Amino acid sequence: MKIVFATNNKHKLHEIRKITAGKIEILSLSDIHCREEIPETGTTLEENALLKAQFIKDTFGFDCFADDTGLEVDALDGVPGVYSSRYAGEACDPQDNMDKLLHELQGKRDRKARFRTVIALLLNGEKRLFEGEIKGRIIEEKRGTAGFGYDPVFLPDGYNKTFAELGDDEKNKISHRAIATRKLVEFLLSN
Ligand code: IMP
Numbered sequence: 001m002k003i004v005f006a007t008n009n010k011h012k013l014h015e016i017r018k019i020t021a022g023k024i025e026i027l028s029l030s031d032i033h034c035r036e037e038i039p040e041t042g043t044t045l046e047e048n049a050l051l052k053a054q055f056i057k058d059t060f061g062f063d064c065f066a067d068d069t070g071l072e073v074d075a076l077d078g079v080p081g082v083y084s085s086r087y088a089g090e091a092c093d094p095q096d097n098m099d100k101l102l103h104e105l106q107g108k109r110d111r112k113a114r115f116r117t118v119i120a121l122l123l124n125g126e127k128r129l130f131e132g133e134i135k136g137r138i139i140e141e142k143r144g145t146a147g148f149g150y151d152p153v154f155l156p157d158g159y160n161k162t163f164a165e166l167g168d169d170e171k172n173k174i175s176h177r178a179i180a181t182r183k184l185v186e187f188l189l190s191n
Pocket of ligand 1: 068149175
């Protein structure tokens with residue numbers, strides 16, 4: 001089986017190719033020569049993941065899957081959520097996003113949050129969604145240097161290290177994305 005993963009993120013590709021080696025061939029956007037800007041105009045993770053997968057199907061004709069992830073913070077009614085990558089503005093970096101988050105949560109006792117990943121799959125004319133989430137809390141200051149995005153401020157439940165202190169190997173066993181990816185791979189391998 002051959003399927004497109006609507007991403008050029010090397011880490012995501014490496015992770016899924018490792019699990020599916022010899023069974024499913026995963027093509028990236030550059031493998032199919034997609035240089036277009038894929039729309040991410042949805043207001044939910046589900047909508048954005050589907051938009052991306054549908055764009056590839058409509059434009060290139062391939063069966064495809066796409067993912068979208070957000071950090072949902074209880075005390076902020078689920079914000080930044082679908083806007084996680086540009087929480088502090090269009091031209092912001094992860095440090096700006098974390099600084100804004102810590103600022104918004106200043107003085108708040110409820111620090112509960114979760115990372116949630118949705119993967120949308122378009123296969124043989126059918127649509128399916130796979131979800132993974134990990135619960136935790138936002139600590140008061142950044143800790144650790146591994147990972148990316150909000151990792152230095154996210155403490156997963158049951159751990160005393162942030163995602164950025166755990167390191168990639170440990171994080172990738174328990175993460176939101178790993179959970180959603182396992183569900184997707186299980187489905188693909190059973191079809
Ligand atoms: P994407 O949908 O995977 O591109 O993720 C959107 C945004 O969510 C990223 O730009 C990060 O800000 C944040 N994010 C996603 N996954 C993670 C993670 O595993 N750790 C920290 N931040 C993440």
